[in-house]
Amino acid sequence: RWATHGKPNKVNAHPHFDTHHTLAVVHNGIIENHDALRRDLKEKGAIFVSDTDTEVIAHLIADFYQGDLLKAVQQAVPLLKGAFAIALMHREHPDQIIAIAHETPLIVGIGQDETFISSDANAFSQYTKEVVYLNNDEIAVIKANKLDVYDVHNKPVAVERHRISETSGDIAKGHFETYTLKEIHEQPRSIHNALLSRTVEDYGTAFFDEIDFDHNELLAVKRILILACGTSWHAGYVASYLIEDMARIPVQVEISSEYRYKNPIVPPDTLVIAISQSGETADTIAAVKEIKAKAAKVLAICNVQGSTLTREADACIFLRAGPEIGVCSTKAFTSQVVVLALFSLMMARMRHMSKQEGQAFLEGLQTLPEKVQQVLDNSYLIEEIAKKYAHYQNFFFLGRRYMYPTSLEGALKLKEISYINANGYPAGEMKHGPIALINEDCPTVALCANKFTFEKLLSNLMEIKARNGKVIAIAEQDEKGLQNIADEIIWIPPTIDELAAIPSTIATQLLAYYIAKERGADIDQPRNLAKSVTVE
Ligand code: AGP
Numbered sequence: 456r457w458a459t460h461g462k463p464n465k466v467n468a469h470p471h472f473d474t475h476h477t478l479a480v481v482h483n484g485i486i487e488n489h490d491a492l493r494r495d496l497k498e499k500g501a502i503f504v505s506d507t508d509t510e511v512i513a514h515l516i517a518d519f520y521q522g523d524l525l526k527a528v529q530q531a532v533p534l535l536k537g538a539f540a541i542a543l544m545h546r547e548h549p550d551q552i553i554a555i556a557h558e559t560p561l562i563v564g565i566g567q568d569e570t571f572i573s574s575d576a577n578a579f580s581q582y583t584k585e586v587v588y589l590n591n592d593e594i595a596v597i598k599a600n601k602l603d604v605y606d607v608h609n610k611p612v613a614v615e616r617h618r619i620s621e622t623s624g625d626i627a628k629g630h631f632e633t634y635t636l637k638e639i640h641e642q643p644r645s646i647h648n649a650l651l652s653r654t655v656e657d658y659g660t661a662f663f664d665e666i667d668f669d670h671n672e673l674l675a676v677k678r679i680l681i682l683a684c685g686t687s688w689h690a691g692y693v694a695s696y697l698i699e700d701m702a703r704i705p706v707q708v709e710i711s712s713e714y715r716y717k718n719p720i721v722p723p724d725t726l727v728i729a730i731s732q733s734g735e736t737a738d739t740i741a742a743v744k745e746i747k748a749k750a751a752k753v754l755a756i757c758n759v760q761g762s763t764l765t766r767e768a769d770a771c772i773f774l775r776a777g778p779e780i781g782v783c784s785t786k787a788f789t790s791q792v793v794v795l796a797l798f799s800l801m802m803a804r805m806r807h808m809s810k811q812e813g814q815a816f817l818e819g820l821q822t823l824p825e826k827v828q829q830v831l832d833n834s835y836l837i838e839e840i841a842k843k844y845a846h847y848q849n850f851f852f853l854g855r856r857y858m859y860p861t862s863l864e865g866a867l868k869l870k871e872i873s874y875i876n877a878n879g880y881p882a883g884e885m886k887h888g889p890i891a892l893i894n895e896d897c898p899t900v901a902l903c904a905n906k907f908t909f910e911k912l913l914s915n916l917m918e919i920k921a922r923n924g925k926v927i928a929i930a931e932q933d934e935k936g937l938q939n940i941a942d943e944i945i946w947i948p949p950t951i952d953e954l955a956a957i958p959s960t961i962a963t964q965l966l967a968y969y970i971a972k973e974r975g976a977d978i979d980q981p982r983n984l985a986k987s988v989t990v991e
Pocket of ligand 1: 783
């Protein structure tokens with residue numbers, strides 16, 4: 456169960472029922488106003504048994520039901536806020552399933568005397584290639600050999616049938632050419648989901664209902680050890696700056712494959728944070744098992760419910776980013792940074808950070824989806840730059856402070872989907888050797904969105920220009936001083952230094968994507984790579 460609310464246990468498992476078990480509902484997505492609906496329905500006598508948002512759907516439709524199931528659904532759906540794909544059955548209508556979608560994929564498969572529904576056609580493509588995509592708020596009434604679709608006003612909707620291609624994987628990409636591009640563009644929504652019902656505006660802090668560490672356990676934390684691999688390690692590195700800057704707790708960030716072979720020194724009051732999108736990365740799981748032998752508490756940051764890591768950890772915060780199909784990690788990285796930023800805020804507000812500081816930080820977080828959308832809206836400008844630079848075989852990515860791990864992530868993205876030799880470096884380190892590689896054949900992507908160290912970065916870039924190195928700057932709008940240094944500038948919306956990794960990373964993801972596309976690479980499934988490295 457890929458859950459957004461409530462632990463993955465039996466009582467929270469789907470389907471969910473109304474009080475009298477007349478209705479069964481399964482749901483993918485998030486009902487954002489579930490709290491208010493739950494309160495109203497409880498006042499009408501509904502008895503809730505689970506911690507999920509989904510259960511309100513069953514009680515709400517049952518509340519409207521007076522014999523006409525379609526009508527009850529048409530009355531209930533407009534009251535649901537959020538993103539959802541729903542399927543439901545009713546005891547008095549055993550021959551039909553009703554399905555509805557809003558901002559979440561839902562596909563109907565039309566077979567021979569059988570009909571299928573799923574969020575992803577891969578689930579039934581071996582039985583039929585005839586499909587119907589449900590659009591927002593269309594209600595499908597499905598029988599074994601009949602499909603009728605209506606809108607919420609009971610107006611019949613003409614359905615358009617499609618035939619999915621033999622490589623049925625295409626289906627879930629919607630109108631995107633690759634899963635990777637779809638997932639890059641999902642980030643305003645995935646970041647919104649990562650924040651949902653975890654911010655406490657009145658007190659300028661964050662809250663995770665998945666963490667059942669008590670307040671004193673979190674207050675007792677004196678040091679933090681982060682374990683991860685690849686992109687997740689980069690997210691952990693960004694988090695180390697956030698936690699140290701905001702909560703003033705020392706952080707050690709370790710690559711799991713190295714750490715698992717150390718004889719770890721784990722002082723008391725250490726909290727271990729294990730970051731893994733898949734929750735199946737063998738090195739991270741092994742490192743966690745080793746560290747548990749030293750009796751440390753482990754908090755997992757993961758995107759897959761029920762994965763091995765979530766069962767090894769003492770608690771788990773889920774990304775809610777939705778399945779990430781592209782082998783290179785995109786939306787998981789930004790959701791990891793957002794979740795870890797919320798965690799840093801919670802730990803800081805438990806200590807010395809003021810309410811006003813906390814509220815200002817929350818405001819920075821909550822404007823991220825729109826800032827990310829602004830970068831996505833300029834994809835065409837980034838694509839033009841990518842085409843000009845796609846032939847180079849070597850790149851540097853440079854940044855300072857929060858932009859250093861952001862550079863590492865940008866370089867990894869380009870490496871893994873375009874096969875270009877790209878290396879991320881702390882900008883101040885270039886003069887200690889790597890600058891020997893700079894020439895007209897080795898461009899540099901400069902991550903400039905760190906005001907605190909911007910002037911220092913400028914001098915590093917001038918050293919590169921003096922050696923005929925080309926510079927592609929990713930900078931916050933209206934930043935001065937780049938015009939005579941950068942050969943290209945990718946402007947991004949300004950934010951606080953602590954959160955600049957998010958808009959900057961959207962730009963580096965798009966740059967890597969369009970360079971790889973220009974080079975004809977297989978972006979969703981790059982050579983030699985697997986989505987989760989379940990082996991050593
Ligand atoms: C990132 O684009 C890569 N796919 C890879 O580095 C990945 O981040 C790493 O294997 C860790 O995977 P995990 O987050 O599932 O543990």
